[in-house]
Structures are given as structure tokens and as C-alpha cells.
Amino acid sequence: MRLNPSQSLVAVGLLSSLLVLGACGKDDATSNASTAAPSASAAPSASASASATPAKIKASTNLDAVTVTGAYGKQPKVKVKSPWAIDKTRTQVLDASDGQVVKAGQTVEVNYYGVDGRTGKKFDESFSTGKSVAFSLDQVVPGFSKGLTGQRKGSRVVIAMPGSDGYDSSGGNAQAGINVGDTLIFVVDLVDVQLSGPEGAAVTPKAGVPTVSGSGDKINITIPKGDPPTKLVVQPLIKGTGKKVAATDTITFNYRYQQWSDGKLIEQSYGSPVGSAALSGLLPGMQQGLVGQTVGSRVLLVIPPALGYPTGNATPKIEPDQTLVMVVDLLFTQAGQGG
Template identity: 80%
Template sequence: MRLNPLKSLVVVGLSASVLLLGACGDSKDSASDPSTAAPSASTTPSASATPTAAKIKASDNFDAVTATGAFAKSPKVKVKSPWAIDKTRTKVLSPSDGQVVKAGQTVEVNYYGVDGRTGKKFDESFSTGKAVAFSLDQVVPGFSKGLTGQRKGSRVLIAMPGADGYDSSGGNAEAGINVGDTLIFVVDLVDVQLNAPAGDTVKPKAGLPTVTAAGDKVSIAVPKTDPPTKLVVQPLIKGKGSKVGASDTITFDYRWQQWSDGKLLEQSYGDKPASYQVSGLLPGMQQGLVGQTVGSRVLLVIPPALGYPDGNATPKIAKGETLVMVVDLLFTQAGQ
């Protein structure tokens, strides 16, 4: 049976759900932020009191909505309200030939949100001067549907009915959103998670484990020699993206094995990439990945002192074991 990806690589054994809750935060504006999933009615006392919007005839087009402005600039959005859409729809306002967004990927965006019932803005990120990054698995369904298939560098207009917005949580009273309200977003796709490492190939030093890759299959051949006693950080592909910071959250593929017998411990290849805060990873990973660039493939040889000096129960790792890891850096999100 496949092991839970990366669970044992985290210094503090936090579950993915706990990390997700931490990412959502508890700030006053977080509930209306599209980078957080809609809160449940049970956790939002005012949600049950949110009134249901009067029935509005749903449109199948954007004729009643205009959005103007250049990419990276706050848009001007006008709606002939009250207005509603029949299903989640997307219109490309500024096209791009950038990377295509896939379902469940991590993206970085700027956004401007308007309630179709009132025609009023309820949230936006442009005035903060900082784009917002999140996984499309963590947002309301309409936001994910609207961005999947779009391209990095494009500006898109998304409209979603209440069923794909905040209806499941009883609306959002704090943001003035009623059950049934159509939500309208202008979204600039600033960055998109890579599907694979991309950059310049680097020739590794002699005597290190050999990494072989074919599609989404990556293998590591460990030499039958004594392991190095110090941390080894060997880029195999040097990416051209942003540098990883010590407080960042990174999205990455990985495979790790034992030096002693080459036994596979865990991997994400062929499955979904992992996403964790750098500060929560093993010390050897922190030291080896900070300063590396997105798009890079990095080989790490982690001595016991920077891994599991006393061993580990699951997966079973003996005391004093040296770890060998390949990491593909696909995205980094700067810490708050």
C-alpha cells in the first residue's frame, strides 16, 4: 500500500487538513477571499441568517457585464444588476499563450469580485500590491471551474451561480452575499504551477546517486559505497523561476530512498505533487531547497543528523540512516 505522501517528511506531524485550516487563516476578510474555500454553515454563525436572494432570471452570456482595464491594473466592472448567470462561465478579456492551468494546480492571481445581485464589489486584491496564491482544490467550485484551462498571463472574466459560490455555506453575510447570488470575478493569472522541471541540465559530481527520468517515472540508483557525512545538494536541472525562501510554501514532486539498501520510502511521481511550508520539512530539505529556483530538479543526500537521527516508525527508517531524495520544484508561494 502506498504511504501517505510526505507525511513522514514533516518535522511536526500535521495532517493536510490542519495545514489547510492554517492556510485559510482567521482574518476578517478571509471568508470573502476566493483563495479560501467557502466556510461551512456550522462554522459561520451568521450564515444561517443570510437571506435568500429574490429570483433573478439567469442569463447565458455576459452582455450585461463590462470589465475594462489592462492586465495587472485594477479593473472597472459594471453590471446591469440585479443579474445572474445560468452556470459558471468564463470569458477571456486579455489572451496569452502562457502555460495552461490544469485542475487542482496551484496558481497565483490578482482578482476583483462583484456581486451580480447588487453590482457592488465585495473583495479584491489589486490594492494590496500582492498577488494571492492557492490550490484550485481549496477554492469555491466556480473559481476552480473558471480558471481550469485558462493560460498564465491572461485576464479572464468569471461568473458563477450561487451553487458554485457560497450557497453551500448559507451565503456570506459579512461580505453581503446572499444565497443564490451570482459572483463575478475579473482574474489575472500571474503564475501557474509547473507540470515538470524546466531549465538547464547540470552535470552532477562523480560518485553521487544516479537519477534516471522517463516521463513521470523517476528512479534513483544508489552507489554501493559509504554515504557522505555532510549534506549534499546537487542541482540536476537549474530552473529559471523564483527562488525558494525559508518561509515559503512550495509545491513539488519527490522521491526518497535509503542509502543503505536503496529502498523506496515515498514518492509523489505518478500522483499529486506535495505542498508544504519549507519550515515544516526535515532540516536537510530546508537547507538544501532554500535558494533553489522553481523549475529545478535537485538531488539531496541527507545525513542522519539532518534527517531522522533516531530513526522513524512509519515509514520504518533505522537509526543512523542516510536519506537520498530527488525534488522537483514546481511552485513557490512567499510566506506572509
Template identity: 40%
Template sequence: MRDHRFQSSKRHTVRLGAVAGAVALALTLAACGGGNADQSPSPTPSDTPASATPSATPTVEPAVLADLGGIDVSADWGTEPTVNAPYPFKVNETMTKVIIEGTGPVVPSATATVKVQYEALNARSGSLFDSSWTSGTAATFQLSQLIPGFAKGVVGQHVGSRLAIAITSSEAYDPNGQAEAGIDPGDTLLFIVDILDAELAGPVGDAVTPPDGLPQVTEVDGVPKISIPAGLAEPTTVGVQPLIKGSGAALQATDALTSHAVCVAWDGTEYYNDYAGAAVTDAPSAAVHQALFNALVGQQVGSRVLVTMPGSVAYPNGNRTPSMAPNTSVACVVDLLFAQQYG
């Protein structure tokens, strides 16, 4: 857990769906009974667009589409899409049609964080049941918090793309459907998604040669390894040294940061490493040790940054888990993968 890096840290995992507000109705696991106790309450029926009112069962059996060639979507980036589709229809596997091919980084995994504009339609009735365009605000989500078909449709796609994603009922809201959104068991869903930004798979930028007198950082299979040279003096102030200089947005003091990190005590003992799992999202101001967060403010997304901290800042009183003596100095390498406005 990220809060083991510093004894005064209290990790706060950002509820990305909550940042987007009620537009998360179609996507959050809480809406279909999943998630954990930290999930925000499901929206009440009054939060649901009028177009989400359940429609009568169609008299025409939905056609099974083998591909999405018959679905037409406007290709004007930055404008709300128009959609023509052969309702009612269903698909037997989740599939994606690229309307606009982006040129940015690809969405790396089903645990990544993405910023999107989207609208969601019921393929049985053609009714719109959710839209970030209607809310007027793009939505930021961690894909692992969403229905599986949404993640399946966007992973591997480029930032800057507009997609049509037809999602099977089994990868949406089966077996119970989502009555307050007009979704019956067995309904295929159609999402039109503009990918505005996405978490990076790793640091991207220009390598920086650090000056002498710092911990040494190497890389093994993409994971940084920190070594403390024998006799290297402990830091007396917080030090910040980019190792890879990214070109993304600069981290703001009010942002939440998605990152990977590894940390060692000054004797070289590694006590934190989250590279084996999903990247961690921390809120600003007390989500991680404030001095560490402050050290990263101004660094650009895509960067890999070495931060050295004296024991008076990192562990002035020691720590129980992991066991750290008082005034233990540390070195951390942080990969800045995504930043978003928080709160």
C-alpha cells in the first residue's frame, strides 16, 4: 500500500467515478451490485435522463450483428456525436468500430485511468440512458471500476480516437439488468466514446543524466531499482531529480496523481514497490506524505523522478509496518502516469 512509504501518510484512493458525478450511472460497478464499501450510492431515478425510461418490449426480435458496419457515427471531433444504428440489435461478442483514429498513446490495460466523453444507448430500444455530453463535463474513470465490456472496448485504442463499442449483455448488466436506466436482462449496449486522455503504461520522454552524489537508479524489466552507494551522505533537504523528462501536463497542487513507485531506506533496503500491480491513484494533500507530493508538483506526466528525503521529513518517529527506525532517510523513484483535477 502506498501509505507504507511514510508513517504520516494516509492513502486515499480517488473515487474516479464520483469525480464525474451522476454520469457514472451506466458504468460504475456499484450500479450493478459490485464494488466495495467505498462506492458512492447509486443515483436515484431522478438522476436518470428522461430518455432512460424503460420501453416496451419490441415486437421485432433484435437482429444479431456480426460487425458494426451498419452503425454510422458522426466524425466531428469535439462535438456531440450523432448516431444511426439498426435498432433493435444485439451482439454475441463485444466489438469496437473506430470512427476517428487517434494518434496519442494507447490505453494500456483494463486497470488504467481514462478521461472520456461518451454517450450510452440501449441497442434494444435506441434510447439514450447516459451521456457526459449532457452533463457538460468529460468523465474520468478507472477502467477496473466499470462494466467489463467498456474496458474491453477501449484497451489498446489511441488517445484522440472516437469509438463505437457494442457491449454484450454478459459484459454489461446481466443477469439482472439495470431497471432505473431502462436496461433489461439480455440488452446489448452501444457506447460512443471519445478518448481524451489515458494513463501511460510507463514513463515516456527524454533520459536525463543525473549529477553525481545521488542514489543510483537502474532498470530491470521496466522496474526501477535504487542502490545507495557506500558512504553516500544522507540528504539534509528534500531533493528532486528527473531521470526521464516527460512532456505531459505538469502536476498541479490540486491534482490527483496516478503513479508507480519504488522506495528504499538509506541502507538500501527496499520497503515499497507497487510495479507488480495496477498503478495507484492518490489524492493531493495528505494522501501521500505532503512533502513528497509537494516535491512532485510541477513535474510533467510521463516523467520518472528520483526523490530523496531526510529522516526528519520521512520517518521522524519511525514506523511500525514496515518497521522503520526514527529519522530514517529514504529515496523513492516515482513514474508519473496520469494527473487529474481533484475535488
């Protein structure tokens, strides 16, 4: 849907409502995988760590009791000598890759298979749905974030986490059969990883469009003198080689936008957390200009008032009938989350 005039450019917090582990039945192969990722709402408090491992289960210092068979991309078979517990979050790389390294707080796309160490039984998985799951590592339980940070795209890893890094602070998860203190074991295939910046081949822009300079967190837009164009301008500056953005996707992106009339900076994410939003919830000019662009691309948009804020905007402050000049770095796209 279109943003209300009082809203900021970027709709935030879209993912947080989707990340609820155990929302599906324990053995429901037809459940929606997007509701099954480990939720940040279950992140433990400091007081939860004391109950992480029941006294009757001796905590292991390794994953020797866990056996995983199966190739990357296929549903694994997991066996554990239950009841079993781990002393702290530990990981093991099962299938190594030389792909992109996952950084803290980035968005990742994964397939996963979860087993309760106490029972040795599966409580959820995404492989049988045919749909991988995408989420920010800032929005999942600590064990999942700890286990995936530093891993590589294209790898299969096993993560074992004590209850203190899982669901103790939420009292476990009765629907998924998880008790307070249960160690959770996840086999995770890293399907895709958010980029840190644009990556691809430079594109020579056509004459007369605003120029973009700088790198990293310091990006500048220089607007030429004269009247702005009356139609939407879409000018790729870097052509990425990643997935194409669909109209129904949720995108992760860096952005900066200014007014054509005076060059005033309106808003930017460079130097701050990146934006994440359903493309369908952004400005019409962004929707039209970014559909079909590829992840890794840097795209310059000149958005006429009718496709931006024709009546102006309260926060950030934009007067009516302003042409917007925007640079967007497409860092990740997630299918099927658009509104």
C-alpha cells in the first residue's frame, strides 16, 4: 500500500511480526515457513541464564552426540543422543563454502531444521515447504544470531544453543513442545546474505542527470541547474548481479534523497541502520523504478511530485510539488512479503 503523507519514506519493523518460532505445528509440513523463524521477542533476559540447563542433563562442551546426514539444499536427517544439552551456543560447519561472510545484524535467507535436544524430536523445519525464510539477525534469538554470524553463504551449519540463548525468557514454547531449559539444535542452509554495499559493473549515466559521488557511508548527490524532468528517471549507476526485485518483494536497502529545487537533504540511511520495507509500501516512483532492478545495484531515481509526495509530507518535512532525487543501493530482496 502507499505511504500516508505523514509517514517517513521507509516503513520499518515489517519483519518483526513474521518471526515467531513454533507458530506452526511441530510436524505440519504445509505450514508457512515465514512464521517459523526464531523470534526476537523470545530473547532472554539476564536472569534467564540460570535455568538454561536442567540439572538432570549434563551439558556437553561439543556436538559429538549430534549426527547430521544429507547434502546442502536437501532436508537433513538429525539424530541426537537425547536427552542432551549444550553448555553454550556452538556451531559446526557441515558443508563449507567460500561465499559471502555473514555480518552481525545482516539479513539472511535460510532453510532450517530444528530439533529439541531434550526429546531428540523435530519441532519445526522449512525444507518440506519449498520456501526459504528471510530475516534480520537483529530480530532473532541470540543463539541463532551467534551461530550464523561469521558463516558463509552457501554453507550448511549446525547450531546448538542452550535455553538461555533460545526461549527460556518466554517460558519455552508450548505449541512447539519446547520447555524452559531445552537445548535447541538447528541445521541451517545459508541460501543468501545481505550485501554490505553495491557490487557490480559501473554504468555510465546519460547526460543531464544528477551526479552521485562518494563511497561507503558518505554519499553525495549534485543536482544540475535548470528545471527538473517531468517524468520518472531511472538511471542505474552500478549494475548488480543478484536477484531481480519483484513488485511483491521486501527489500533491504541504503538510500539518500534530496529536493531538486534546492538540493536539501531530506533523509538518508547511510551511516545508520539500513532500510527494510515492502516495495509496495514505498513511494510510487520507487515502486516503478526499482522493480526489475537487481540486488547489488545502485540506482538513481528522479521522482516527479505525482509519484512522490504531491501534497507534501510532515515528517520528514517536504513541501508540496517537490521533485525528489534519490540514490538507492539494493542490498537484499525477499520474495513474497510485499503488501
